[in-house]
Amino acid sequence: MSSGHHEHSEQQEHHAEPGFWQKYVFSTDHKVIGLQYGFTALCFLFFGFLLMLLMRWQLAFPGQALPVIGKFFSDSSMPGGIMLPEFYNSLGAMHGTIMVFLGVVPLAVGAFGNYVMPLQIGAVDMAFPKINMASYWAFFVGGVVMLVSFFVPGGAANSGWTSYPPLAELATTGQTLWLLGMVFLITSSLLGSVNFIVTIIQLRVKGLSFMRLPFFVWAQFVTAFLLLLAFPPLEAAGVLQLMDRLAGSSFFLPSGLVVSGQLMHNSGGGTPILWQHLFWFLAHPEVYVLILPALGIVAEIIANNTRKPLWGYKSMVYSLIFLGFMSFIVWAHHMFMTGMGTVINAFFQTTTMIISVPSVIVLSCLFLSLWGGSIRFNTPMLFALAFLPMFGIGGLTGLPLGLTTTDLHLHDTYYVIGHFHYVVAPGTIFALFAGIYYWFPKATGRKMNEVLGKLHFIGSFIFINGVFMPMFIQGLAGVSRRLFDGGASYYHAGPVLKLNVMMSVSAWCLALAQLPFIINFFYSMFAGEKVTSDNPWQSTTLEWATPTPPPHGNFTFTPEVVRGPYEYSVPGESSDFLPQYQPVKG
Amino acid sequence: MMLEWLHKLGLPPVASVHGVAVDVAQAGVHWLMLVLFVGWMGYFIFVLFRFRRSRNPQANYQGVKSHFSTYVEVAVVVAEAVLLLGFSIPMWRQRVEAFPSASQATVIRIVAEQFAWNIHYPGPDGIFGRTDPKLIDLTSNPLGLDRNDPNAMDDITNVNQLHLPVNKPVIIHLSSKDVIHSFGIPQMRIKQDAIPGMSVPIWFTPSVTSEEMKKKTNDDKFQYQIACAQLCGLGHYRMAGYVTIESQEAFDTWLDEQGAKAQTSGDDAFWL
Structure with a gap:
């Protein structure tokens, strides 16, 4: 074993019983950090969702006072309960920022990655426990800065989650805090990614070769590389934009800008397009940071609940690596309408079409894994199964956006919003729910309630489609995104305007559909049905070999891996699953 | 036919010369999407029904043996290549290079x-x-x-x-x-x-x-x-x-x- 192991055992000897603060707050235990990430991210996910619910009021009933709740807002955001466009833009920018950087990524990588990955590779902890702790606290500070920004004059950042200059550079103080918050969040991700990479390379238990890794670990491994290589350009860009805002530089401002009829006396010579390149160089790989861990979770749950191996495990792994690589050279498809020549345009269109191939392969393998299975329809499996067609819709609707001809009409319309939400909301977030239901018994020793779980699933599934499906129709009609009145100013939006009410009602119902989850989560934590086995789902991977919940140091024995990750229903065996750590007979 | 459906959904009538070709490409991509989605869903629903635990208590270790999925993937690649090389790249070239004289x-x-x-x-x-x-x-x-x-x-x-x-x-x-x-x-x-x-x-x-x-x-x-x-x-x-x-x-x-x-x-x- 590597030095990480020794370091850790020593630590354990010296500090056998850490105090409250060290155990639950400033903990270096990957499981506690994972749970901290999980709770914080779930809170942010809920908060980001609430922002959207407010926006949906304005979109469905533009200019009308929001009853009851509207009274609680200040005159600078919703005077008399009627939303101001500045506030709408803040909500939009912060919804995107919070959902991506404070909700989904910390939950998918920080929580699931931290909690499950070391267990699945048989490690006692992450390679660098203190860096792990630093990563969480940097994330926490970043989140606090983002929240504080709502209360500065002018409100939170209001230039979109993409913060395009010059708009972002002319924006109010909230934008400065957004940039500072991002610097913390990026630092957190970088610390985390280094830790993940080293842990997966160095701390795998004996016998756990790369091709025996659970697919979830592979997903986290590739994700960590994406974070490590894609985030630094944005961190640099963020600092440059801070300089532009605070120190009078002009990295992203051209000469001769005239704002509200006044010539700006900035030094000039910069270009706003540079920001877009730096931003999307991160933000496209970021899409895969959002989706790969979700694919990992879904793969685990599908193998477990079909009681058979994943179909095409190796093709899936190679596709994953290829996806990771390709995700670095498609970024400019977000910039098709900035004025590109044929060659550059053809390059990015082609890479964009190529990246769809490994995505199709991974998704096909997951679909095909179902064939011949003995499918158990428990709550985690329902969410995992629903992920497949939802992610499929998200992927397919990417095609007309990836081809510039068709994108000419669809770029920056609601079609785009529908597309990426299908990938991330009923896609990734469904997978994250699946993961919560699946690993909850390991973390708490209690199962979540199945009836409430299924109620949560059915409500979410129906209403989330009610929110996002009509967006494709509005997009086809040519309705631009980020419109404060939902398109009411435009003739061409007329026929599809009424869909706004339907989408908003669906969104509010979707919020109600989360109540069973919230109740279930807290009820089950304290009073749920206790699991009678350390391996309640009869799974094959190593995280189920630990006591429940796993103690500090994780394993009570030193596991040794003797077979691949998904040896379910092996012919000639009496049991329908052979755990990776179960010694070979004879 | 696809174009009619898209118009019914909300696609505004076209009013430019090149727009007609954009719509043809739009219809083409949406056909590809529809066929793939309907195909996948047909398979998906069948499998969920056929291989549910009560009907199929013993899973099959091997699973799918046919190479059908490979053919589907090759077909997808071919369709994408046609859309890309046949429509999209030439059209973009026309948009940004073939300017009429002032x-x-x-x-x-x-x-x-x-x-x-x-x-x-x-x-x-x-x-x-x-x-x-x-x-x-x-x-x-x-x-x-x-x-x-x-x-x-x-x-x-x-x-x-x-x-x-x-x-x-x-x-x-x-x-x-x-x-x-x-x-x-x-x-x-x-x-x-x-x-x-x-x-x-x-x-x-x-x-x-x-x-x-x-x-x-x-x-x-x-x-x-x-x-x-x-x-x-x-x-x-x-x-x-x-x-x-x-x-x-x-x-x-x-x-x-x-x-x-x-x-x-x-x-x-x-x-x-």
């Missing part, structure tokens, strides 16, 4: 600002007058046009009212004074960001006049609009420009009127 086209400048579209016609001489950001005045000279420049004497400027003749190519040099906007006319299947510090040309040929479109859509209120597609600040939602596509004669008459107005008013505030 003498054959209506040439204008459009400079976006928070939250309006400044439209600049070169006038009878066909040459745009000099502009300078220092001369910009929000009310009297939003383009910063130097009226002392001989080329600027006959220039016509206007806010949010874009008139174009039908069936004649239009070249628009697009720029912005302050932040990034995006110029789009949904029926023309055209879109381009307006970026400060850059002037990007686009071209298209309107093929249906506003009057014809009113008859076609059976709606007297039909209106072509410039829709801002890029978040540009608190007025982004209302940054609409109005487009009139008319016969060459009607266009010439309109342009003359605008020119006369500009001469008499002495500055560019006539539109206020």
Whole structure:
């Protein structure tokens, strides 16, 4: 074993019983950090969702006072309960920022990655426990800065989650805090990614070769590389934009800008397009940071609940690596309408079409894994199964956006919003729910309630489609995104305007559909049905070999891996699953 | 057939020459999407039913043995290659390289600002007058046009009212004074960001006049609009420009009127 192991055992000897603060707050235990990430991210996910619910009021009933709740807002955001466009833009920018950087990524990588990955590779902890702790606290500070920004004059950042200059550079103080918050969040991700990479390379238990890794670990491994290589350009860009805002530089401002009829006396010579390149160089790989861990979770749950191996495990792994690589050279498809020549345009269109191939392969393998299975329809499996067609819709609707001809009409319309939400909301977030239901018994020793779980699933599934499906129709009609009145100013939006009410009602119902989850989560934590086995789902991977919940140091024995990750229903065996750590007979 | 469905869903009628080809590609991609989705879903629902635990208590370790999925993947790659090489790349080339000659086209400048579209016609001489950001005045000279420049004497400027003749190519040099906007006319299947510090040309040929479109859509209120597609600040939602596509004669008459107005008013505030 590597030095990480020794370091850790020593630590354990010296500090056998850490105090409250060290155990639950400033903990270096990957499981506690994972749970901290999980709770914080779930809170942010809920908060980001609430922002959207407010926006949906304005979109469905533009200019009308929001009853009851509207009274609680200040005159600078919703005077008399009627939303101001500045506030709408803040909500939009912060919804995107919070959902991506404070909700989904910390939950998918920080929580699931931290909690499950070391267990699945048989490690006692992450390679660098203190860096792990630093990563969480940097994330926490970043989140606090983002929240504080709502209360500065002018409100939170209001230039979109993409913060395009010059708009972002002319924006109010909230934008400065957004940039500072991002610097913390990026630092957190970088610390985390280094830790993940080293842990997966160095701390795998004996016998756990790369091709025996659970697919979830592979997903986290590739994700960590994406974070490590894609985030630094944005961190640099963020600092440059801070300089532009605070120190009078002009990295992203051209000469001769005239704002509200006044010539700006900035030094000039910069270009706003540079920001877009730096931003999307991160933000496209970021899409895969959002989706790969979700694919990992879904793969685990599908193998477990079909009681058979994943179909095409190796093709899936190679596709994953290829996806990771390709995700670095498609970024400019977000910039098709900035004025590109044929060659550059053809390059990015082609890479964009190529990246769809490994995505199709991974998704096909997951679909095909179902064939011949003995499918158990428990709550985690329902969410995992629903992920497949939802992610499929998200992927397919990417095609007309990836081809510039068709994108000419669809770029920056609601079609785009529908597309990426299908990938991330009923896609990734469904997978994250699946993961919560699946690993909850390991973390708490209690199962979540199945009836409430299924109620949560059915409500979410129906209403989330009610929110996002009509967006494709509005997009086809040519309705631009980020419109404060939902398109009411435009003739061409007329026929599809009424869909706004339907989408908003669906969104509010979707919020109600989360109540069973919230109740279930807290009820089950304290009073749920206790699991009678350390391996309640009869799974094959190593995280189920630990006591429940796993103690500090994780394993009570030193596991040794003797077979691949998904040896379910092996012919000639009496049991329908052979755990990776179960010694070979004879 | 797909195109009919897309129109039923909300796709606006097409009103430019190249837009027809855009729609053909749009229909093609959506066919591919539909076939894949329906195929996958058929398989998915069958499998969930056929291989549920109560029907199939013992899973099969091997699973799928056929190579059907490989063929599907190859078919997807081929379809994508056709769309890419057959439609998309050549069409983009046509959009950004095959510009009509300026003498054959209506040439204008459009400079976006928070939250309006400044439209600049070169006038009878066909040459745009000099502009300078220092001369910009929000009310009297939003383009910063130097009226002392001989080329600027006959220039016509206007806010949010874009008139174009039908069936004649239009070249628009697009720029912005302050932040990034995006110029789009949904029926023309055209879109381009307006970026400060850059002037990007686009071209298209309107093929249906506003009057014809009113008859076609059976709606007297039909209106072509410039829709801002890029978040540009608190007025982004209302940054609409109005487009009139008319016969060459009607266009010439309109342009003359605008020119006369500009001469008499002495500055560019006539539109206020």
